[in-house]
Amino acid sequence: MLVGVPKEIKKQEARVGLTPAAAREYVERGHSVLVETNAGIGIGADDEAYITAGAQIAATAAEVFEKAEMIVKVKEPQPSEWVQLREGQLLFTYLHLAPDPAQTKGLLESGVTSIAYETVTEGVGLPLLAPMSEVAGRLSIEAAALASRNFNGGNGLLMGGVPGVAPARVLVLGGGVVGTHAARMAVGLGADVTILDRSLPRLRQLDELFTGRARNLFSTSEALEMELAQADVVIGSVLIPGANAPKLVTKDMLGLMKPRSVVVDVAIDQGGCFETSHATTHEDPTYEVDGVIHYCVANMPGCVPTTSSHALNNATLPYGLALADGGLSAIMENAGLRAGLSTHRGKLTSAPVAEALGLACSTPAEVIAA
Ligand SMILES: NC(=O)C1=CN([C@@H]2O[C@H](COP(=O)(O)OP(=O)(O)OC[C@H]3O[C@@H](n4cnc5c(N)ncnc54)[C@H](O)[C@@H]3O)[C@@H](O)[C@H]2O)C=CC1
Numbered sequence: 442m443l444v445g446v447p448k449e450i451k452k453q454e455a456r457v458g459l460t461p462a463a464a465r466e467y468v469e470r471g472h473s474v475l476v477e478t479n480a481g482i483g484i485g486a487d488d489e490a491y492i493t494a495g496a497q498i499a500a501t502a503a504e505v506f507e508k509a510e511m512i513v514k515v516k517e518p519q520p521s522e523w524v525q526l527r528e529g530q531l532l533f534t535y536l537h538l539a540p541d542p543a544q545t546k547g548l549l550e551s552g553v554t555s556i557a558y559e560t561v562t563e564g565v566g567l568p569l570l571a572p573m574s575e576v577a578g579r580l581s582i583e584a585a586a587l588a589s590r591n592f593n594g595g596n597g598l599l600m601g602g603v604p605g606v607a608p609a610r611v612l613v614l615g616g617g618v619v620g621t622h623a624a625r626m627a628v629g630l631g632a633d634v635t636i637l638d639r640s641l642p643r644l645r646q647l648d649e650l651f652t653g654r655a656r657n658l659f660s661t662s663e664a665l666e667m668e669l670a671q672a673d674v675v676i677g678s679v680l681i682p683g684a685n686a687p688k689l690v691t692k693d694m695l696g697l698m699k700p701r702s703v704v705v706d707v708a709i710d711q712g713g714c715f716e717t718s719h720a721t722t723h724e725d726p727t728y729e730v731d732g733v734i735h736y737c738v739a740n741m742p743g744c745v746p747t748t749s750s751h752a753l754n755n756a757t758l759p760y761g762l763a764l765a766d767g768g769l770s771a772i773m774e775n776a777g778l779r780a781g782l783s784t785h786r787g788k789l790t791s792a793p794v795a796e797a798l799g800l801a802c803s804t805p806a807e808v809i810a811a
């Protein structure tokens with residue numbers, strides 16, 4: 442199969458869909474890889490590195506979209522990319538369609554067969570979301586620390602305090618992959634950390650993992666309100682796979698929070714778990730609502746593209762190779778990939794996206810057998 446890698450064009454997104462090492466694996470499997478010139482420049486991989494790996498270089502994104510049978514990307518396709526996708530082509534990337542009706546329409550109109558990294562499953566886990574959640578969780582505490590600086594409008598607290606002065610209180614909403622990595626960073630800095638989750642099995646795992654170094658609480662409205670009132674930093678990291686994030690914190694509840702406290706809504710790519718969240722960029726990451734600083738960057742790992750691209754490729758490689766080897770048959774044979782199938786020949790196959798956007802939904806078996 443001819444596998445194409447366009448350069449990412451989302452603002453301040455320097456990750457790349459295939460690293461040279463991953464491109465080499467495709468070539469060694471008998472596939473051809475066509476990489477847009479400078480696609481890997483953000484991770485220090487020049488065209489020469491891809492040529493050494495056995496790939497070919499295309500002068501333009503248009504050439505990649507036109508020739509490739511499968512497109513491997515990182516971020517959801519942008520409007521200028523939707524129109525270059527076509528029926529019979531596979532698209533393997535993050536999509537986040539539930540909060541994005543325009544992109545959903547674009548993909549459906551293109552006829553492309555799209556597989557969303559973030560809904561590919563392995564057992565109960567999300568193996569292609571996890572590496573970027575690890576990165577974003579760790580970054581979230583760095584982002585919160587920076588936003589807490591006095592000159593950035595924050596409350597001027599040092600995350601870990603110092604002897605004789607209390608540390609900042611960090612509240613983590615959702616103790617999954619993002620939440621756990623955020624908590625680890627915050628604990629490491631000496632912050633006072635509480636994690637809220639609705640899954641008892643997860644709370645038990647967190648209890649064992651943190652052995653008293655972070656509190657955890659079952660997430661009720663009462664617990665949330667009590668904790669919000671005491672927090673200096675709140676990390677939003679809940680997820681219902683494929684669906685819009687539940688709006689756990691309403692605009693009214695923001696009034697409970699301390700002035701100049703900081704919210705990092707990592708779940709913003711699924712619409713965010715604060716009613717007051719809207720997506721921001723690395724260039725202008727924060728804004729204020731009712732005295733609370735909001736950081737809502739939807740592609741957080743894009744600011745550490747080297748670590749992120751390698752971590753992402755480690756996870757995507759076996760699935761990408763299976764798709765390149767088997768095409769549509771791989772989707773039908775691999776339950777994990779099937780869970781990622783989002784659109785095929787103008788039909789939507791993700792139930793949470795269909796529900797969020799009020800659209801009709803088909804099953805993978807209905808559309809692929811057809
Ligand atoms: N902004 C960015 O750049 C990035 C955003 N993300 C996003 O971060 C979010 C979290 O991802 P993961 O940690 O991988 O998900 P996950 O599935 O590992 O964890 C989500 C956790 O939320 C909990 N949860 C669900 N509903 C809840 C509720 N009502 N109250 C309390 N807890 C609840 C679940 O039990 C689970 O433990 C996703 O939306 C993901 O797309 C991930 C990477 C980068």
Ligand SMILES: CC(=O)C(=O)O
Nearest residue numbers: 535573710739740742
């Ligand atoms: C998960 C995701 O959307 C990202 O890494 O940008």
Ligand SMILES: [Mg+2]
Nearest residue numbers: 710739740741
């Ligand atoms: Mg995102």
